[in-house]
Amino acid sequence: MSNATGLTHECGVFGAIASFEGENNCNIAQIVYVGLEALQHRGQESTGIATSSGNDDLHVYKGMGLVKDVFKGDNLKHLPGHIGIGHTRYSTSGASTNVHCQPFVVHSMHGSLAVAHNGELVNCGSLRKMVLDRGVGLSTHSDSELITQALCLIPPDGEVNGPDWVARIRHFMHLAPLSYALVVMLKDRIYAARDPYGNRPLCLGKILTHNSEEINGHPTLNGYCNDDDSEVSDGWVVSSESCAFLSHTRYVREVYPGEIVEMTQNGIKTMDIVPLPVGKPQAFCIFEYVYFAKPNSIFEGQEVYEVRLECGRQLAKEWSIEADVVGSVPESGNAAAHGYSQQSKIPFGELLAKNNYVGRTFIQPCNKMRQVNVSLKFSPIASNVRGKRIILIDDSVVRGNTMGPIIKLLKRAGATEVHVRVASPPIKYPCYMGINIPTKGELIANRLELDEIAKKVGADSLKYLSVEGLLKAAQKNNTNKRKGHCTACLTGDYPGGLPEELKW
């Protein structure tokens, strides 16, 4: 069951390798832990870390819950080694239970491997059948376990059944073009791979050289970091989002769509770039910009915040109206509201105080609870609201649970008019690429016309950003040579087409 107010997130993957072993080694489990905490917004059901000390006995610890709750006490100390990967999960394939926690660890003919995956295989059904047909038993319904086993399969006739993991990953990428960001750990290296459509994000960073302070003989992250442009580093990191590169690590670049990157103690190296099927454009998830990602993350050479700001400016160009104040539904609506205010020259005002202890994905077992939760989460700042004509900006309206109660709160606090401007187009279609979008019936824009939605939520007017406007905002400072975004949940135009096996 979905817990969040609107769209629910995807998973976060993280990996790290120290450039040297031994006493001065970075504490890899701690680096992965800190990275996962910064990726907590991408998945809050379960988490796990697997590490390697250079032999096939990989260490793994996983559990249900938040990163800080699963890794408490001495848990990290039981994860030795100089290589590690981790995962924060929001389930899309397989229930939210212990057996589906990632990373998946298996022993193969050619060594042990651990796999962490963000995304959802669109051809999961046929791939599952193929793996089972080859005599491999699967113990869960997770597509991520399926990937792990697919990598271990004996290659088809004529191919070498050897430890060439790049060939195995490449082979898998030809079998399953969408959607995944993968980190695959072997005893002495990590492979990072992104689907050829570039649907799910993945980026690389370096561990800054530092004079590690030791506590009780254990290296910590408390040392001084040398942040310079040189290639010298204490190791390498890979992450779903660059917001996970904190003071001790630094963003280097994205993993390119279709790229397989090898991370060893000697550095990072492109091993291959698997091309897109002929005639297909790239399809980076546009909703990473709209809602999922942290505003300080970098995609396609630009900060998410810049794109959200531009969405707000664009929205003001498309749908202007006279008002006294522009305000946002915190958190994700904030940047777009500033953009709208800049463009319209109507001052920005904070309209709502948010209770930070009622999270983005507070457990809400039913829709009624989700609505109650919204009114627990926000309270109006009356002095900014009373007697005012308000333009209220949110990044998205999905079920409409957030908007209705907020408008009621604002009107009760004395707002004379509330005009809603949404910084993304209406969501009308489900996603099958790793985002838990409510069923068609639950999507308010699928059931109701624009004026009906306005009436239902109690808005004096309600307008959405156009698809063209959103794409324009995502492309303004985009440095990618081959641009292309998935907008399937807005347009019904699915990258790679709608798989026949998909029923919704």
Ligand SMILES: O=P(O)(O)OC[C@H]1O[C@H](OP(=O)(O)OP(=O)(O)O)[C@H](O)[C@@H]1O
């Ligand atoms: O129409 P709905 O079904 O209510 O969904 C849309 C809302 O859900 C999200 O907020 P959320 O509270 O999940 O996260 P945020 O704090 O990052 O804005 C989104 O930012 C919208 O505010």
Ligand SMILES: NC(=O)CC[C@H](N)C(=O)O
């Ligand atoms: N949201 C995700 O990326 C989920 C990954 C994988 N499909 C799972 O359910 O575990």
Ligand code: SF4
């Ligand atoms: S359908 Fe929507 S949420 Fe899913 S990948 Fe495409 S843009 Fe992202």
Ligand SMILES: [Mg+2]
């Ligand atoms: Mg919100």
